[in-house]
Amino acid sequence: MIVVYPGRNKVAYMLNAVIATFSVIGAITTLVGLYELYEKYKRWKLGRAELQRKVSLLKSSDYFIAQIIHLGGEFSTTRSLIVYSNESGGYYFNPPKDFVNIFFNRGGDSTVVTPTELSREQGYVIDSVAGPNRKFEKTGHHDICHLPQRTLKNEHFVKFIKKID
Numbered sequence: 001m002i003v004v005y006p007g008r009n010k011v012a013y014m015l016n017a018v019i020a021t022f023s024v025i026g027a028i029t030t031l032v033g034l035y036e037l038y039e040k041y042k043r044w045k046l047g048r049a050e051l052q053r054k055v056s057l058l059k060s061s062d063y064f065i066a067q068i069i070h071l072g073g074e075f076s077t078t079r080s081l082i083v084y085s086n087e088s089g090g091y092y093f094n095p096p097k098d099f100v101n102i103f104f105n106r107g108g109d110s111t112v113v114t115p116t117e118l119s120r121e122q123g124y125v126i127d128s129v130a131g132p133n134r135k136f137e138k139t140g141h142h143d144i145c146h147l148p149q150r151t152l153k154n155e156h157f158v159k160f161i162k163k164i165d
Contacts, residue, residue, distance in 0.1 A: 051118075057093055058122040061085040063161040064093060066100040068147065070111055070154040077104050079111065100158070111147040113158050127161040 058064075065087070069080040083096035093099045099119050103112040115124050125142035132155045139145050142163070147156045 054093075054098060054118060055122065057085075057091075058099070058119065058124065061090075063127070063159055064090075064099065064124070066096070066113065066158045066160065068102065068111060068113065068154075068156045068158065070147075070149055070156075072152060075109075076149075100160070105146070109149055111149060111154075111156070112144060113147060113156075114144050115160055119160065123162045123164075124160045125163045126158060128159045130157040130159075131155065 064083055064085050067082040067084070070076070071078045071080075079102060081096045081100060081102060083093040083099050084090045085093070097116075099116055101114045101116050103114075104110070105112060113126070115126065120143075126139055126145050127142070128136035128138050129145055129147065130136040134157060136157070136159055145158060147154070147158075
């Protein structure tokens with residue numbers, strides 16, 4: 001003979017409901033985790049493709065020029081940066097901050113320009129510097145240059161060339 005206890009069905013029903021809820025939560029968490037892994041993989045793949053694009057830009061050019069426009073005089077860090085492959089008929093390197101680093105000294109009276117790690121790896125060094133007149137003069141240091149800030153609008157051109165070993 002089977003004896004049915006009145007409260008037992010409720011407990012079994014509640015236990016099944018809790019197990020089902022945790023199962024659904026586990027399935028959703030697993031799906032969200034898999035989606036995040038997929039998105040991370042896509043970002044990694046796009047990052048690799050973007051790096052290859054930048055490397056091919058650098059490999060296809062013997063030199064590039066950074067045009068730096070600084071506004072505001074001493075103690076100002078407002079600036080614009082454009083990087084392009086040559087004077088006539090070249091192409092732009094975007095984003096320019098991936099090819100040229102710009103800093104300011106502590107006193108704020110000069111702009112410091114260096115090649116980025118990516119540019120250095122591809123063999124680029126600083127060759128010459130020009131003002132708004134675009135008459136380039138050779139620099140003494142190939143890894144860093146200081147550009148003075150004399151007026152409220154300062155325009156400089158820095159030429160980077162491939163170092164031939």
